[in-house]
Amino acid sequence: MTGRTDPATGRRPTPEARPAPLMNNSPGSQTSLRKRNQQRVIEALVSVGASTQAELARRTGLSTATISNIVTLMAKNGLVSLTPTTSSGRRAVSVKLLTSNGTVAAGIGFGRRHLRVVLVYPDFTIAAEENVILEQKYDPRDGFDLAKEVLTRLLEQTGISWEALSGVGVGIPGSIDRRDLMPVIGTVWAEWAFVDVVVELEDRLGVPVVLDNDANLGSVAETIWGLHGGATNLVYLKVGSGVGAGLILNGKPFNGATGVTGEVGHVQVVPDGQACRCGNRGCLEAEASVQAMLDRLSSVTPIQSTEDLVRAVQAGDVAALRVIEDAARLIGRVVGDLASILSPEVIVLGGPLAVLGDTILDPISRSFARHVLPLVRDATDIVASTLDDRGEALGAAALVFHQAAVRVI
């Protein structure tokens, strides 16, 4: 997902024009078969972190002898570390992924009013993190400068060198067109339109930057740090300043033809309702985002911010509860439509309102049940994320290792 702008055209090369991943170069040979098995081991290590050889055999379906051969060779090549451990009381070897050019990845999540930076080791333990509150409608370029400051501070605190940083993943609150890696107008706040995030950040940080949408990254984070990581089909529904969903389908992030998927925020829920930044009217995002709730409350109550809203709901404020319930009803309806299309195992509610738990999940679930086939209703769990608002930064860091796993083989 990285690539410099072509000065002649002002566009980055499309994925087609970029070199194919190494893994596709010499297929069919003995070497490529070994590489493919090695890739399966790396994928397992990326998805579950450090594992014993027996665990790797179970997860990949490869024999223990094959696993042993592969990890020995990988250790020789500096791709994994091997550490003695015990498993069920027996001696075992713990295999941990090292990346080719570093031992830590950073994730940066840009929100409407905050910025979070995390440092993550290849086994997905978190080395450090910091959250910074920002002024609403901050200039993204100021955000990039600040992100560099925070990242520098975290590296210093943890004693990790810039050289040990294998890459930086970034999430922004809007869709990314996978074909040119630019934010999609109408899905991002105006100040993010036309901002070439990858180039801006690679210039400042000097390391490879990978970019994705906040909800997509949230879904990746849920598969690693969430309570439903085993789900084959998972929807991460982010309700924040905007509304969007990240999709894990058949065990993998789903990007469709353009990368612009899970755009439930732009499903119309009120005919000729509130104007939406996408140009349409009455979109879910225009009617039921946190911003829409605040717009509705702030003129008649002292509730001005997301934090105010959460506190008011927790204190039982009637107006706040009603606004949450009205929004939840609309959200439940659209999520019902989405479940009628995808039949996921689990829908994880993320964003700042997830802390409200059943107060928001109950009306969502009631509306969901009213709009979806009973069989799908019974087969779908709706839960709150346990990652607070850390999902996108964590997912962004995980994305670096996913990309690295493709590069190293």
Added chain:
Amino acid sequence: MTGRTDPATGRRPTPEARPAPLMNNSPGSQTSLRKRNQQRVIEALVSVGASTQAELARRTGLSTATISNIVTLMAKNGLVSLTPTTSSGRRAVSVKLLTSNGTVAAGIGFGRRHLRVVLVYPDFTIAAEENVILEQKYDPRDGFDLAKEVLTRLLEQTGISWEALSGVGVGIPGSIDRRDLMPVIGTVWAEWAFVDVVVELEDRLGVPVVLDNDANLGSVAETIWGLHGGATNLVYLKVGSGVGAGLILNGKPFNGATGVTGEVGHVQVVPDGQACRCGNRGCLEAEASVQAMLDRLSSVTPIQSTEDLVRAVQAGDVAALRVIEDAARLIGRVVGDLASILSPEVIVLGGPLAVLGDTILDPISRSFARHVLPLVRDATDIVASTLDDRGEALGAAALVFHQAAVRVI
């Protein structure tokens, strides 16, 4: 997808309880690597039909030497036939898939008022087909008896023996719960509820039966016989007595957690609208299926059947055109929501109204454009199927070869 009912529980074994496909039995070994390469060759042959070795090398990424070794071994084992041919003026070998226990597959598509049987060779050429008009609300068991009659007749006509029949694929107009292979109540017409299609047909035909939903099978047929087979993400939208979608995502049929996916017919489009058989009100299916259009017209016009409706529209009947346009507007809106979630390359309209071409596609596209992000709108083609109402029977036959490909390796 086959499996007998357990007499003790009255249920068929769940997929988890069934024996794993052979391909997963001895992974990691040299043999399993060869098997995995062989599977890639079979998948290529299943998806494009007879191919030269050079074409197979291009499609699988395997070397020509590897392909040559694999197809030689497969020919020796009776899995493929090798026939001399020419390609770009050069001598080549055409590789054609034979199945392990037969050389032809049958597909049966049950509609609301018709039944179609096709016989298909492993290279996806069609040996024979027959369409039979049925009385509305026919007893499915009568349909099964009739399907056996038609299939017997087609086999006789083509001189193909029952022994040469590797299996029968079946499509019914309703969702299938993948966990027990039963029709889902609320998505099928009442007479199909609680009908164990697999057992009923296996008893009558004495060959393995595989079962899927009509729209899912239509999407499979489009990838083989349609004009957009190369699409990685394809939606087949069937508008008939009901409304449903089959999804090809990342190049494969998508079944979600339950098999009940693409249920756009049960997205609510009119609050408190017409009652739907699913129990909800104002579902797309209740408002915009062919049945809904006929219900609206038949009391005030002589239009009584789907054929009447198509003829009236083609003759420029104002009432019929208006009903089509009203339905198309609702369909376009729901398909827009679906595209906001999945961003497919192409949406193929199937079912009896596809013959109307732009008369129905134009109002669908206008409504679609009004409800979807401009970027997704521009990246999504909306076209009419060229398979008439043959999609489900053809897809059902293709499904037999897909299943066979899994069995033979």
